[in-house]
Amino acid sequence: MPAQDDASGVRAGLRGLTTRGRSFLAAGGTAVLCSYLLGQSALLRVGVLLMALPLAAAVLLVRTRYRVASGRRLTPHRAPAGQEARVHLRVDNISRVPTGLLMLEDKVPYVLGPRPRFVLDRVEPRGFREVSYRVRSDLRGRYLLGPLQLRLTDPFGMCELTRAFTASDVLTVVPQVQKLPEVKLAGEWAGYGDSMSRAVALAGDDDAVPREYRHGDDLRRVHWKSTAKYGELMVRREEQPLRARATVLLDTREIGHRGNGPASSFEWAVSCAASIGVHLMERGYRTRLLTDTGVSVPSSTTGGSGSVTESIGLLLDTLAVLEHSHGGGLGHAEDVLRLGGEGLLVAIVGALDDDQLARLGPLRRRAGAAVALVLDTGTWTGLRAIFPESSDSSAERQLHVLREAGWTVLPVRAGESLPDIWRQADRNAAHAAASAADSGQARKGASA
Structure with missing residues (x-):
């Protein structure tokens, strides 16, 4: 803890006197006054003793507090939304005298839960105590933990001081990442590197x-x-490693999403981007995150498992603090893709109008393969139950436009499982579905 000069330390100690300490100080002053008025020297000694006890406790406590150290450890530093993280606190008594009663209070944001408080009876010289508590948040973000507040008391309860350490830590609550099945995407190895x-x-x-x-x-x-x-x-010659590129395009437009809080379509899209990004990185793709604002988060350019871990951490940290954009289109993302959009393109988009749809379709020609997860945002607010027919016809028309442009289109409704949706992107399953549709059309023509 930071040290102060002796004068300020003594003043802090006097301000920290408890009711018991102030009572002893008042009784001692009264005894000294009575000894002067009554001429009793024995009463003077008693008064001096009563006054000296709280003053000595305050001085001892002021000096002891400079010799207390603390530490904090998070497990893990990145916690998925909705899951718990554990915070470990350690208090070391690095002085040569034991401490009195200690009360610890750690500052945490209200979204993580109530402030944890702990009482430590006594810490021996050169000893330490460890306590822990759990935090949990359903909302993504970065949350500051600390500083730790320590309340010190002397063994007689005469004085009590509250001081705060300066150190704090950051807990990052990242989107939930779901395990996705391995599927074979059309043109998935197109991109950079020797095939x-x-x-x-x-x-x-x-x-x-x-x-x-x-x-x-x-x-x-x-x-x-x-x-x-x-x-x-x-x-x-050493075999050149196969390095495929992938771009995860995330639509963050506020007008393109519906719902509020963790159950909104935007939060589902962010979690979807995290799951797909991690899945592609683990499969060896050099994956970058791209938003409608043109902000691009590239992955590590070096190989090895360490770089993959770093790239995943960078992706999750970025998505943890991602917020709505106020733009109305995907124009900035289009500019970035024109400069280098080869490889696999996975787009996670909300509600699109005809103009945005017309500009999204041609981006398929710049990618080796393109998969579009189109969110039916009306199902996140219940509007589909009010206007089912008009909504269905509009959505089917938009999906048809993207399929005609060469996209593998995956419609998404509220409550559907992302692994099941991703499994539909399998090129073999897509070919089988297309063949079945063609044979069905042929049978209808023959019967007619």
Whole structure:
């Protein structure tokens, strides 16, 4: 805890006297006055003792409080919305004297629950105490925990001081991430990097593309057939890792979503973007998050499991604080996709008008594959139950326009399961559904 000068410390100690301490101080002053009036020296000694006891307790407490340290640990630092996180507090007595009664109170935002309070009886010299409490929030965001407030008392209860530490920690409540099934998307390996088929076409199934030996190369990779052919030491070229790109486009327009709080269509879309983004990163995609405002969050450019973990953390941290935008279209996102939209494009969009729909459709031509999750936002407010026929016809027309542009369209209604919806993006299932639809049309034509 931060130290103060002696004068301010003494003043703080006097202000912290409890009712008992003030009573002793008043009784001691009365005894000293009576000893002067009555001429009793023994009464003077009693009065001085009564006055000295709370003053000594205040001085001792002021000095002791500088020798108390605290620490806080969060498990985990990122907690999904609706799930609990545990906060561990540790108080160390780094002085040579034991502490008195301690009361701990940690500051937490009201959305995480009530302020936790703990009472510690006594901490021995060089000892410590650990306590913990749980927090939970249904709302995404970053929440400040702390600083910790510590109330110190002396063993006799004469003085009580409340001081706050300066350290605080941040708990990030991220969107819920659902485990998605692995599906084969049409054109999913289009993008950046050398493909497996290209490597086979250049080198053949039983041969490898050699290169000259370099200092530090593993001798086990020496290609003896090429060495004999070229007259110099040749090694097998390392297989280039396959790096596919993906873009997750998230519609954050306030006019495009319905509902309030955690049950709104916007929160469902944010959780959907988190689930799909994490799923693609774990499958090896270099995934970026793109919003309708043009804000792009790229993934790590290095390989390895560490970079994947960092990219997932960056994605979730960004989505944890994402808010509605006040724009009316997807124009800024279109500009970003025109500069580099190759690879897989997954769009999560809310309500679209005809103009926005006409501009979204051509973006398919810039991607190797395109999947659109179109939220039927009326089902988040119950409007579909009031105007079912007109809403159905408008929604089907919009879905038809996107399918004609080459998108794999996945309509989404409130209450539906994201893994089940994502499973419909499987290219094999899509081909089977298309074949069944074509055969059904053919049967109808034949019967007619």
